[in-house]
Amino acid sequence: MRTAEAFRMALEALRVNRLRSALTMLGVIIGVSAVVILVAIGTGAKDAIEDEISGLGSNIILVVPGQLNFQAAPTQSRLDLGDVNYVRRVVGDPSRVTVSVQSGENIRVGRNEAFVTVVGTDENIRNVFERPLKRGRYLTETDIDTRRRVAVLGSEVSEQLFGDLDPVGRQAMIAGVRFRVVGVYEKVGATFGVARDRETHIPVTTAQRLLGVERVNGIAIGASGPDVIDSLGQRVVDALTARYPDEKFSAVTQTQLLGTIGTVLGMLTGVLAAIAGISLLVGGVGVSNIMLVSVRERTKEIGLRKALGARQRDVLGQFLIEAVLLTTIGGTIGIALGVGGSLLIETLSPVPASITLWSILLAFGVSAVVGVFFGVAPARRAGRLDPVVALRAE
Amino acid sequence: MTAFEAAGLTRSYQLEGVTVDALRGVDLTIGDGEFAAILGPSGSGKSTLMHLLGCLDRPTSGVLKVGGVDVSTLDDTRLAELRNQMIGFVFQSFHLLARTSALDNVALPLVYRGVAKTERRARARRALEAVGLAHRLDHRPSQMSGGEQQRVAIARALVGDPQVVLADEPTGNLDTRNGEEVMGLLERLNTDQGVAIVLVTHEPEVANRARRQIHVRDGLIERDVA
Incomplete structure (x- = not known):
């Protein structure tokens, strides 16, 4: 058949x-x-x-003291801006390295008030993380070097404090100190429960003075390509361990998270x-x-x-x-x-x-x-x- | 040539642990083109004999040759092929596939022979025409009378050009007129085409239409009248 x-x-x-x-x-x-x-x-x-995760940016390595968290409490950190410069030398390309000091602070404009995450960082954050700008400008090297009291607002912060107004050029009180808004970020959404639109970025030097700290919470590196991520992370961790033999450092990569x-x-x-x-x-x-x-x-x-x-x-x-x-x-x-x-x-x-x-x-x-x-x-x-x-x- | 050649044929069954000897040593030869009737009361072993002749079953002992081939040398597959090539069946209750047209019912044996669809249908059509059912090709069994259904079954037995047609009580479920018609068809088949017909029946008047009567009783051939 x-x-x-x-x-x-x-x-x-x-x-x-x-x-x-x-x-x-x-x-x-x-x-x-x-x-x-x-x-x-x-x-x-x-x-x-x-x-x-990929929305954060590409090829990101987070270097943190001890535990595996970029946003750990400042007291646990041993790293300061000198260490950041040291890491910059290890990496070779300084513009690929950025830094974070953070704290929850009140920010006030007139009668509007908001509790936001104030992040002290530098001009290189845009090279490492995906943070498109909606208005104004990013933080600049001069802002960092001269400890300017300038801020770039997350989209939600801007909306809450200024509504429909363009905040660029206006003033805001952060922890009782007067800052000038120089830019507003695009909406980027939350990553791992971190509301990135509720952040306010100020120069890391200004943040250290404002918060009264010498330390930084973490260092973020943008590797030049996916194939060098692991080796670069290891190189930075090794270099930091050589500098502080009693301390532990970790490098977390996006690939690991993914x-x-x-x-x-x-x-x-x-x-x-x-x-x-x-x-x-x-x-x-x-x-x-x-x-x-x-x-x-x-x-x-x-x-x-x-x-x-x-x-x-x-x-x-x-x-x-x-x-x-x-x-x-x-x-x-x-x-x-x-x-x-x-x-x-x-x-x-x-x-x-x-x-x-x-x-x-x-x-x-x-x-x-x-x-x-x-x-x-x-x-x-x-x-x-x-x-x-x-x-x-x- | 002989259609069937049986020597010392026995067939026993195990029924709830009891051995029943349905056939107890049958010697029988049926030649090509013969028209023979196997007669006997129920339980005589005539159905068992027909199943053996039809290669639907295998003897317990003895030798059976169908068309010269010893069936004990064939496996189940070859036996099925032998049935397909050599034997046409006509059953008392027609055994047509319901919900299938007369044409496709008749063509079924050719399906198992691997004949292509067009040729199959052409041959089935000719077989149905030969039994006078050219006007019933697309009818289903339920749309036909008993007599017509049995004629479809005869057409199905014929379609493969068999050497023998085994008819098991072919008129048993039909009235006199239809029974007469079916018998007439079988006779014509025998005389015109030289196909051997082996008829199993318990009705003497049907058996008398055959040229030879083989009487079976208690698993043995009692009388063989030509």
């Missing part, structure tokens, strides 16, 4: 039992669409967080897919069940086919193809529903969903394999039926 003929027969059998075929497929449809949707959500979440988060979210996606896979498996059991019923019901037909010359493999093939068609047609419908569902979730809810080709191929492949796996037992039973017994069956 030709394969095309076997497919035609199987399709015919499915068509004849339309309702039953549809209900049997339902298990597979639900399983496959669940796999596609859950993987899409998992991947979407991963993409969103990775975007957030790697860690990617692993966690990848695992999460895997777990979701596995759960959905179980429902696909249950769908497969349903297929097996229905195929067994079908074989029993059509015993006479099988007997007749055998009498007319159907070989064991012809009958086996017919029922196996029927099972595989059930699961692959179900799988195709499930993929369509899964893709549709993912797009719907993406549109109607804040949950990001990103459809991946591999989940679609996997879901389809698994449903075909499920069809073969769960179709074999009923099909073998059909193929092995004794024609005399089968013909007599009622």
Whole structure:
């Protein structure tokens, strides 16, 4: 018997039992669409967080004393501006190194008041982090060198204090000291819960005087390319450790963050897919069940086919193809529903969903394999039926 | 040439631990182009004999040659191919596929022979025309009378140009007129095309249409009247 003929027969059998075929497929449809949707959500979440991290800038290395946090409390830091210059020499390109001293402070304009993160930094922050400017200018080297009392506001700070007014050139009181606003940043959103739009940047030298500290919280380096990140980070940590043998320093790279988060979210996606896979498996059991019923019901037909010359493999093939068609047609419908569902979730809810080709191929492949796996037992039973017994069956 | 050649054929079954000897040593030769009836009361072993002749079942012991081939040398696959090539079946309850047109029912044996669809349909059409059902090609079994259904079944038995047609109580479910028509068809088939017909029946008047009557009783051939 030709394969095309076997497919035609199987399709015919499915068509004849339309309702039953549809209900049997339902298990597979639900399983496959669940796999596609859950993987899409998992991947979407991963993409969103990775975007957030990459949104900081590219090839960033954070050098912090002791613990792995760029925004640690100043008291724990051993690093001062001399160390920053030392790091600049180690890195070779001073413009790729920037610094942070920070503190929560009140900022007041007229009657408007806000509590913001005041970050003392330098002119190089724009070379390391992605901080586009909306109005005015960035901090300059002169601002740092001459300890000017100038500030660049985060978009939210600007809105809260000045509303629709252009704040550039206006004055603001930070911790009771008069500052002149020289620029406003574009909205950049939050990264890891750090509201970067609620920051106010002032020259690091001014910040140290304002806060009464000599230290800096951390140093950030923008590496020239992704391939030098790890070696550069290690070089800086080694240099600092050589300078302060009793201290510990750490370099955190975006790649490390992405790697860690990617692993966690990848695992999460895997777990979701596995759960959905179980429902696909249950769908497969349903297929097996229905195929067994079908074989029993059509015993006479099988007997007749055998009498007319159907070989064991012809009958086996017919029922196996029927099972595989059930699961692959179900799988195709499930993929369509899964893709549709993912797009719907993406549109109607804040949950990001990103459809991946591999989940679609996997879901389809698994449903075909499920069809073969769960179709074999009923099909073998059909193929092995004794024609005399089968013909007599009622 | 002989269609069937059986020597010392036995067939026993295990029924709930009890051995039942359905056939207890049958010697039988049916030549090409013969028209023979196998007669006997129910439980005589005539159906078992027909299943063995039809290669639907294998003997417990003894030798059976179909078209000169010893069936004990064939595996299940070859046996299925032998059935497909040599034997046409006509059953008491027609055994047509419901929800399938007369044409496709008739073409079914050719599917298992690997005949292409166009040729299959052309041959099925000719077979249906030969049994006088040219106007029923696209009808389903449920849309046809019992007599017509049995004629479809005969067309299906013929379509593969078999050497033998085995008919198991072919008139059992039909009224006299339709039974008569079916018998007439089988006779024509035998005389015009030289196909051997082996008829299993318990009705003497049907058996008398055959040129040879083989009486089976208690698993043995009791009388063989030519």
